[in-house]
Amino acid sequence: MKNIVVLVSGGGTNLQALIDAQNSGAIKGGHISCVISSKEGAYALERAKKAGIPTVVIPRKNYPDKVSYSMALLEELKKQQADLIVLAGFMTILDRCLTSEYPFKIINVHPALIPAFCGDGFYGIKVHEKVLEYGVKVSGATIHFVNEFTDAGAIILQGVVEIKNDDTPEILQKRIMEQVEWKLLPKAVSLFCQDRITIKDGKAYIDL
Ligand code: GAR
16 A cells, blocks of 8 residues: 655645545555645644544745755655655645655646646636636646646646636636546546556556
């Protein structure tokens, strides 16, 4: 069984989707062994506690920069013997001192169709604001591996939703979470835990 460590910063609905998938037996070959939060008081911590999953808080605000924060996180991930790290609404950019230790072992969920509406400054509700501002007709979410560049690692899964004329950022965010994120994140985690993702020339392929 692979040890899955989930990193969170906020409400934790994606963490909840992973917990629900685990409880229904949909995550094969792995189990959530720990949840680490970058924020004290994040509701995601309550969700983990209710599910009986150990939690650790490493507050981002206690560290002067991303390097020192990533070093502290790395130490904890080693201690937890993480086989897979899932960024589920984790709002902190990781330094390469951490990402280089876990090549193709860190999975992120991004609430848009990469390579559009991603990179530094595109996170949370801001992504959906930019999408509506631009006027594109579809958006969605991307599950991808994390490398040293923001939102630039190999894409594992993507899902699309249509944009409606009266969408607000909040309505669009909710539709993308319900229809894409909460389904595809557990699916990608399960595929990883069953060793069903192959990397070739830096790209990810699902073994059918
Ligand atoms: C989700 O929509 C996730 O895709 C996004 O933040 C939200 C977190 O919600 N993540 C990012 O923007 C990361 N760049 P949650 O805490 O309820 O899972």
